[in-house]
Amino acid sequence: MPESPVAQQAEQMTNDAGGFPAQRQEPPGSTKQMDPVPDHGEDTYEGSGKLEGLRAVVTGGDSGIGRAVAIAFAREGADVVLSYLPEEQEDAEDTAEWIRKAGRTAVLCPGDIMQESTCQEIIDKTVQELGGLDILVNNAGAQWARDSGLEDMSTERMDRIFKTNLYALMWLTKAALPHLGKGASIINVSSIQAYDPSPSLLDYAATKAAINNFTVNLAAQVGERGIRVNAVAPGPIWTPLQPATKEAESMEKFGADTPLGRAGQPAELAGAFVFLASPKDASYVSGTVVGVTGGKPVF
Numbered sequence: 001m002p003e004s005p006v007a008q009q010a011e012q013m014t015n016d017a018g019g020f021p022a023q024r025q026e027p028p029g030s031t032k033q034m035d036p037v038p039d040h041g042e043d044t045y046e047g048s049g050k051l052e053g054l055r056a057v058v059t060g061g062d063s064g065i066g067r068a069v070a071i072a073f074a075r076e077g078a079d080v081v082l083s084y085l086p087e088e089q090e091d092a093e094d095t096a097e098w099i100r101k102a103g104r105t106a107v108l109c110p111g112d113i114m115q116e117s118t119c120q121e122i123i124d125k126t127v128q129e130l131g132g133l134d135i136l137v138n139n140a141g142a143q144w145a146r147d148s149g150l151e152d153m154s155t156e157r158m159d160r161i162f163k164t165n166l167y168a169l170m171w172l173t174k175a176a177l178p179h180l181g182k183g184a185s186i187i188n189v190s191s192i193q194a195y196d197p198s199p200s201l202l203d204y205a206a207t208k209a210a211i212n213n214f215t216v217n218l219a220a221q222v223g224e225r226g227i228r229v230n231a232v233a234p235g236p237i238w239t240p241l242q243p244a245t246k247e248a249e250s251m252e253k254f255g256a257d258t259p260l261g262r263a264g265q266p267a268e269l270a271g272a273f274v275f276l277a278s279p280k281d282a283s284y285v286s287g288t289v290v291g292v293t294g295g296k297p298v299f
């Protein structure tokens with residue numbers, strides 16, 4: 001059976017150990033500085049009208065998984081609002097360009113989602129410019145793996161990780177809910193860390209476990225309104241987050257410990273998000289977590 005071009009390219013991008021050259025960036029990281037530059041499906045993703053006319057917000061949509069989701073959603077017929085940090089303007093503009101090339105509207109929303117007011121502004125701007133909202137993808141996330149144990153963990157770090165990964169997700173969801181109708185959906189981004197936590201990501205892993213719990217519970221709360229709530233739990237994926245928050249040498253084996261023996265590319269996540277967002281294909285799918293982990297268990 002012929003292997004998919006995306007998987008083939010993903011394999012070619014990794015070294016013999018399944019990882020990448022040692023490299024380091026500072027947060028939030030930039031796509032162009034990555035070696036190799038990740039594959040977001042620019043040359044491969046083919047849409048088939050699964051999200052025709054829908055309106056989506058993708059937080060962290062400038063780069064990595066968020067960029068792959070934005071490109072796929074646009075090619076499936078959706079207009080997309082991108083939320084990101086102001087210093088990621090260049091990445092955001094590149095993603096917006098792909099959305100426009102797909103014939104869809106891109107709306108840019110720079111701002112720090114650790115502020116509740118920014119989260120409200122993102123939703124307000126979406127409704128103003130696109131006339132409503134159908135899909136909220138809570139994808140933005142922060143982690144830090146360059147310090148040692150809990151004794152060295154500053155409150156500033158804990159605030160940053162919990163506010164970005166959990167508070168912002170709840171603020172955005174709270175602001176979005178009044179605009180979501182029957183068939184709308186929320187997709188949260190969890191992690192393999194919720195199931196198989198690394199000691200160096202103590203706080204991050206806890207936020208991802210909380211996101212799973214929140215996903216299932218919110219699905220129960222809003223189910224009677226016809227709104228679906230799901231999560232995607234990625235394994236190791238080649239995005240700016242990794243070289244921007246971990247030690248340079250750890251990139252050499254990044255992803256090598258998965259059953260498939262390599263890291264995934266952002267493009268390999270797109271199908272899971274499109275499925276969950278599709279009111280037709282996933283009409284009875286809610287309160288679940290879809291793993292895209294290269295074979296690591298998500299239970």
Ligand code: NAD
Pocket residue numbers: 028029059060061062063064065066083084085088111112113114138139140141142164189190191192193233234235236237238239240241242
């Ligand atoms: P990424 O760096 O491309 O995306 C993360 C994005 O979060 C950034 O682009 C940034 O725009 C956004 N962000 C962070 N702090 C923010 C803030 N204060 N205000 C506004 N935006 C902010 O990396 P990615 O790996 O694509 O990350 C996307 C999601 O995937 C995250 O939730 C991450 O935890 C999750 N995830 C990633 C991996 C992986 O291996 N890359 C694995 C599991 C889960």
Ligand code: MG
Pocket residue numbers: 028029030060062063064084088091240
């Ligand atoms: Mg980014």
